[in-house]
Amino acid sequence: MATLNVNGSMREFEAEDDTPLLWVLREQLGLTGTKYGCGVAQCGACTVHIDGVPTRSCVRPAATVKATEKIVTIEGLSPNGSHPVQKAWAALDVPQCGYCQSGMIMAAVALLKTKPNPSDQDIDTAMTNICRCGTYNRIRAAIKVVAKGGDTKRAGLSITHVDGSTT
């Protein structure tokens, strides 16, 4: 048995030395919000934070993560989807099929922690995740909304909601 520090809890797991962290999170710890896309560190669907650093969990063996390192998955960002990045994602209807979005959100949260007001260049550099639905423009807009304190107008955006109101 080995131990991981995940979303504030110590969790035990059993795995081969080369078993990716992604499979331990999904299959042993039941944290299925983190997705499998490519398995070769290209798409970012499996992104989690390890001590705040966005990490592609499909290529990181779980056995190499120390119990002192803090892992955060999409489930650990907030108890009810109320993290500012999650709120901006919802406000701008960012997801399409949604498959890539856990990884996108984790990458965006890490970016905004290090650069609270990122430039387009900063976003391009940090957000290397792949979205087959092509939601890149809405992702960029949502990051800018978070950077402006959640205020769409300050971010230079106007959003018309289903009830006809705008923000």
Ligand code: FES
């Ligand atoms: S599944 Fe890990 S980067 Fe694609």
Ligand code: FES
């Ligand atoms: S929303 Fe479908 S892959 Fe990104």
